[in-house]
Amino acid sequence: MSDEIQVTDQTASDEQEIPLEKPVSTFRLIATLGVAGMMAGLLLVLVNQHTKPMIDAYKAEQLQKAVYEVLPGTDRYDTYYLVDDILSLSLPEGVKESDYKRVYVSYNPDNQLHGVAMSRGESGFQDVIMVIFGWSPNTGKLMGMKVLDSKETPGLGDKIFKDLPWVGQFFASPDTPLIPTKPGAGKGRPGEIDTITGATISTKKVIEIINNGLEEWKPYLEQGLPQSSPVEVDEAPAEAEVQS
Amino acid sequence: MKKTTPSQDFVRGIWKENAVLIQMLGLCPALAVTNTVKNALAMSAATFFVLCCSSVLISTFKRLIPKEVRISSYILVIATFVTLADMILQAYAPVQHKELGAFIALIVVNCMILGRQEAFSSKNNVFRSLLDAIGVGIGFTIALVMMGGFREILGVGTFFDISLFGPNFEPWVSRVLPAGGFLTLGFILLAMGYFEQRKKAKPPKVEAETVEVSS
Numbered sequence: 001m002s003d004e005i006q007v008t009d010q011t012a013s014d015e016q017e018i019p020l021e022k023p024v025s026t027f028r029l030i031a032t033l034g035v036a037g038m039m040a041g042l043l044l045v046l047v048n049q050h051t052k053p054m055i056d057a058y059k060a061e062q063l064q065k066a067v068y069e070v071l072p073g074t075d076r077y078d079t080y081y082l083v084d085d086i087l088s089l090s091l092p093e094g095v096k097e098s099d100y101k102r103v104y105v106s107y108n109p110d111n112q113l114h115g116v117a118m119s120r121g122e123s124g125f126q127d128v129i130m131v132i133f134g135w136s137p138n139t140g141k142l143m144g145m146k147v148l149d150s151k152e153t154p155g156l157g158d159k160i161f162k163d164l165p166w167v168g169q170f171f172a173s174p175d176t177p178l179i180p181t182k183p184g185a186g187k188g189r190p191g192e193i194d195t196i197t198g199a200t201i202s203t204k205k206v207i208e209i210i211n212n213g214l215e216e217w218k219p220y221l222e223q224g225l226p227q228s229s230p231v232e233v234d235e236a237p238a239e240a241e242v243q244s
Numbered sequence: 245m246k247k248t249t250p251s252q253d254f255v256r257g258i259w260k261e262n263a264v265l266i267q268m269l270g271l272c273p274a275l276a277v278t279n280t281v282k283n284a285l286a287m288s289a290a291t292f293f294v295l296c297c298s299s300v301l302i303s304t305f306k307r308l309i310p311k312e313v314r315i316s317s318y319i320l321v322i323a324t325f326v327t328l329a330d331m332i333l334q335a336y337a338p339v340q341h342k343e344l345g346a347f348i349a350l351i352v353v354n355c356m357i358l359g360r361q362e363a364f365s366s367k368n369n370v371f372r373s374l375l376d377a378i379g380v381g382i383g384f385t386i387a388l389v390m391m392g393g394f395r396e397i398l399g400v401g402t403f404f405d406i407s408l409f410g411p412n413f414e415p416w417v418s419r420v421l422p423a424g425g426f427l428t429l430g431f432i433l434l435a436m437g438y439f440e441q442r443k444k445a446k447p448p449k450v451e452a453e454t455v456e457v458s459s
């Protein structure tokens with residue numbers, strides 16, 4: 001209210017372009033942000049259209065590789081979709097593949113049922129952790145685990161895929177359900193998995209994801225899986241090359 | 245504001261006004277992803293890209309942006325480039341993208357970038373804004389690689405994944421943990437302050453009239 005206060009913008013006086021004290025209309029403010037937002041959106045959509053196929057292709061490739069990794073000794077696998085609570089090799093006409101949950105049922109070189117791989121995501125410490133794990137329906141033991149996607153803290157939580165001895169525990173055929181155990185406090189129970197100090201939440205979560213995944217899928221898997229693959233093999237050796 | 249030459253714009257950000265070590269800006273990535281040199285470099289590269297692109301774009305459109313909405317406009321521009329960097333990294337360098345995880349998205353809130361837009365790009369032409377951005381970007385890279393180097397050498401015993409000390413090295417694990425980040429930064433700043441003070445304390449050779457001797 002007092003007119004003694006004379007606001008002189010020191011910094012602006014050096015510049016030529018911004019006129020002082022000229023009120024800007026609300027419309028102009030909204031228009032500026034609106035146009036900027038639209039251009040940003042357009043740019044993002046364009047780049048996303050270009051990069052999304054590459055990202056998806058990479059993810060699909062990683063997933064395919066991962067099935068072989070978490071089920072060591074796999075020769076080939078079939079994808080089963082959960083359609084109306086029944087495992088089915090084919091999807092109904094005209095539906096989107098990505099809407100259906102699926103498991104990967106693998107067979108060994110003698111075409112005998114070998115293992116089942118499932119992927120599952122749950123919130124970890126930062127964001128969703130995507131895990132794929134292999135389980136043997138014959139022995140009830142875990143065969144392997146791989147973290148597909150995670151944004152866990154670099155240096156700490158990311159040990160869930162960087163700490164190889166830790167990951168190795170899942171390949172040592174532990175009994176299911178898994179029991180998270182503090183390092184050094186194990187009692188020798190067959191399903192024990194040591195957690196990692198400094199990454200307790202992330203490591204426990206991975207164990208929990210596997211347990212939850214098994215719990216969810218077991219009823220369907222127990223409906224019976226074919227002991228040998230019902231799918232005709234056309235180009236059998238082609239897929240086997242992916243094995244690492 | 246002091247008038248500067250284009251070369252000063254460029255050089256200033258590299259060391260004398262280093263964003264991390266002198267201005268204490270952008271400390272979040274400087275502390276968080278510098279546990280290895282590789283991560284530090286990838287983070288620097290992504291930040292460099294965002295900084296340069298935003299500086300160029302904002303200095304181009306500075307006349308069109310009313311000052312009432314400048315901060316939101318700058319953030320919008322920065323966030324767009326960060327998302328672009330995120331998508332491009334994910335498509336072309338998926339392994340590195342996985343390494344950095346959440347920290348790519350967090351470049352948006354790196355106040356060093358917003359600071360350059362507010363303090364420089366919004367008042368200077370495109371060419372000088374780009375020079376400034378490149379200088380500051382290089383300075384940021386130097387700071388991050390320095391942090392990453394110290395932490396990786398002490399905490400893991402490697403430099404750029406190359407083993408330095410052989411199998412008997414006992415890694416000083418706390419260096420790569422978050423606390424190690426704070427301590428490493430603290431020691432670097434301590435060393436810099438010490439040398440700065442020594443430089444000040446030394447009497448200049450010729451005009452020794454207004455020297456502040458601080459011991």
